[in-house]
Amino acid sequence: MAGTTHIPLTARGLHKSYGATRAVVAADLELRPGSIVGMVGENGSGKSTLVKLLSGVTRPDGGEIAVGGSTVAGFRDPAAAAAAGIGTVFQEILVAPARSVYENVVLGADGLVRRRESDDARRGRVAATLRSLAGRELDLDAPVETLGIAERQLVTIARALIREPRVLVLDESTSSLDVADRDRLFACCRRLRDEGLALLFITHRLEELLSLADRIVVIRDGETVEPPAGGVTREGILRAMTRAGAAAAAAAPRERHEARPGRPLLCADGVTLGSGRPIDLTLESGRIVGLAGLEGHGQERFLQVLAGADRPDGGRVVRIGDERETPIESLRAAAKHGVVYLPRDRGRAGILPALPVLDNFALPTLARSRRLGLLSVRSMARRLDAARDALHIRNAGARTPITNLSGGNQQKVLIARWLAAEPAVLLLDDPTRGVDLPTKADLHALLRRQAREGVAVALVSTELEELESVCDSVLVFHDHGIAARLDGAEVTRDAILEAMFGRRA
C-alpha cells in the first residue's frame, strides 16, 4: 500500500469490569510503527480482555484509544476497529467450519452488497498470504473443517493480514502451530515490522517473547507494567509478573500434612493426552493435589479424564475400592463409585438457572429423600439446612432462585450438592474462579476439612496463591505432560510459575 502513513496506536487508562471482577484496571499501551511489543502475563491477568477492548469485541468502561490520528473511547464493534486499521488474531481459532478456506479468509472484508475488491484479484493475494504462512499451497476451496488445527489457525492469521492493517494484534497465535509454522509466522511478523506496522504479540512462551519482541510489557492484575530497565531477562520478567514476594508473604500460614500416608483412592495409570508424555498419579485420602499449568496445557483435560468426562488417548483411570478396582470410563461410572466432578463453567455446566436453590442442591441425591417411593420435600429441605450451615451459604432460602445468589454462594450450593452424595474423591475445576475473598477462604477451609475427613481432592486452579496455600502437592503441566511435581515445602508460587513457563523437570 503505497503512501500509507503509519500512525501508532496509543491506549490510555483503559479499564473494564465484569460485575465485581475488575478484568482490566489501568492499561496503558503504546504501539509504534516498525516495532513489535511483546506482552506477557499470568492466566487471568487481563490480557484477553485487553485484546477484546482493542479489537472492538467489548467496549471499555473508561479510558481512550488513539489510533490513526483520532481518539475514541473504545470501538462500537469489531468492524469499527478493523476500519481504524487494527487487525486482530484471537486466541480462539474462530472459523466457519463448513465454509471454504477462501471465504474464511475474506470473511467480513466486504460490505453487505459491494465487494471491496474483485474475487479474482483477491484470490491471488489470499493464496500468496497463505503460502507465506504455511510454506506450501493450501486449497482455497477446501472447507475449513477438512483442515488440521494448525492450518485453521493460519487461516485466522491470514484473515487479519489480508486487510493490510496498520496495527496487528496477535493473541496466543502460535498455540497450535509447530516449530516450522511458528518460524514462518515470526519471519512474517518481522517483515511486517520492517514495512512499518505496529505489532502487539501476546504469548505465554518466554522464548518467543525474547526472540521476537523489541519491547516487553508485562500485564499483572489488569495493569500494564514495564519490566525494570535492564531486566529484560527471564528472571526479570517472571519477577514483574508475580509482584515479587509481596503476595506470598500475605498468604495465610497453614499446616501441611507432608508425610501423612493416605489410602490410594483413584489412580491414573500411564494416561496420555495428545502428544504429551504419560502421566501417573495416585490420589490419596486426606491429601489435596493441585493441577497447574497455563491455559490449554492439558491440566483441565486431565481432570476431566480423572472424572470420566473425557477419554484419554492412552492409559487408564482406576478407582481403587476396598475390595476391587474399577476402571473409570464415564461420568456415570465415576459418580457411581464416589468420584464427583465440578466443571469450571458454573453457568453452563453446573447450575440449573431456572430452578430454586433447593432443586439445585438436591437433584443428584433425590434418592436420599424418598419416602414410600415418593419424594419428601421436607427431607430435602432438612438436608439443605444442614449443608447451608456447614458451608456458610448466605441468603439462600430453599425457594430462592439460584441466580439471585452471588457467584461464590452459587458455587457453594454446587459443592454442597456433591458433598451430599458423600464422595470419596472430589475433583474440582477452578472452584474459586470469580469468587470474592471471604467466600474463597470459606471454600479453602471446606476443602481442607473434607481432606481431613478422608476425602481425596484434586483441583485445577489458575491462581498461584490458591495452589500454594491449599495444596499438599502440585503437578505442573506443560505441553500436555507433567513438567514438575512439587511436594510439601516445594510448593511455592515461584516454583510453580517457573515450571509453567517451560522449565523441564
Place this chain on the structure above:
Amino acid sequence: MSAVAKRPARLALATRIEARVPWAWHRYRYAALAYGLLVVLLAVNVALSERFFTEAVLVPLIAGAAPLVILTIASTVPMIAGNGGIDISVGPLAGLVNVVLVVGLAGESSSPAVVLPVALGMGLVSGAVIGFLVAYVRLAPIVVTLGAYLIYAALAQVIFADRGGTAPEWLTHLGDKVGPVPGGFVSIAIVLAAWLVLSRTPFYRYLFAVGDGEVAAYTAGVPVALVRAAAYAIAGVFAAVAGLALTGLIAAADPKIGPTLTLTAIAGAALGGTSLAGGRGGVLGALAGGACVYLIQNALSLMGIDSYWVTFSFGAILVLGIALNGLVTGGVKRRGIA
C-alpha cells in the same frame, strides 16, 4: 469465548472418503438425499398416473407444486442464518397476500403495477419487522413467527368474510401456462433468479458464515444482526411470491390454504438438507425437498389413500429424512463437557 475446538472435529466416514473427490460434492451433498428421493418419487408418480408426460397432467401438477416449493425456499433462508432461525409465518403470509389481492384490490381491475408492489411490499414489511424483532430485540424466532402466523391467519379470515372475488386475469396464467411455459415453472424461476442474484453478493457468504460460525463472523466485522434480519426480509418477499403463485393457481380467495402450507414447507426444508442449527444447507436442497413433499401428497392421493395418512407419511418421512441427512452429512456432533 469458549466454544473452541481443541482437537480437530471427528470426521465422518463420508468426509474421509471424499478427500479425493472435488469439493463440489462436499458442497452439495447436503441435498443428495432430497434429489435421490425426488427421482424415486417421480418414478412412482409416473407409474401411478396415466399419460404423465402430457400437458394435461404436467401443467396442473407443476402449478400445484409451485406455492409449496417457493414457501420451502422461503423458510430455508432464516434457517441458514442459524441461532434457532425459523419462520413459520410464511404460509399464512402467502394466504393473506392471496386474500388481499383478490378481495381487497377489487379483483379483475387490478393491474400488475398495483398488485406486484402491494404483494411484495407486504412480504418485505412483514419480513423486516420479524427480522428486527428477532435480530435486534432478540426475541425467540419460533415465538415471533408463531405470533405472526396467528395474526395473518386471522386477518385473512377477517378480510375474506365470505366475500368472493376473482383473481386478476393476468395472474391466472401462473396457474396454467405463460406462453409455452408451465406457469408453475415461471413463479419458481422468479424466486430462483432472485436467489441467484443474491448469491453473487457478499451477503450470501455472510448469511452462511453467520449461521456456521457466529463468533468468527462477528469478530471479523460481519454485521451479524443485519444479516439475520435480512434473512427474514427475504423469506417474507419469497412468501409473497408464493402468495401470487397461489392466487394464480386457485384464481380465487381462500383464507384456509395458507396456514396448511407452513408445516409442510418446514418439512420440505428439513428434508432438503438444511440444518436447523444453521450454516448448512441451501436453496437447491429446498427446491428438491419442497418438490418431494408435494409429490408424496400427489402420489398418495392418486392411490386414493385417506388424507390423514398423507399427514402421517409427512411425519414419518420428515423424521426419517432428517436422520438420514445426518448420516450423509457427517453425523451428530459429539457433545462434550466444558
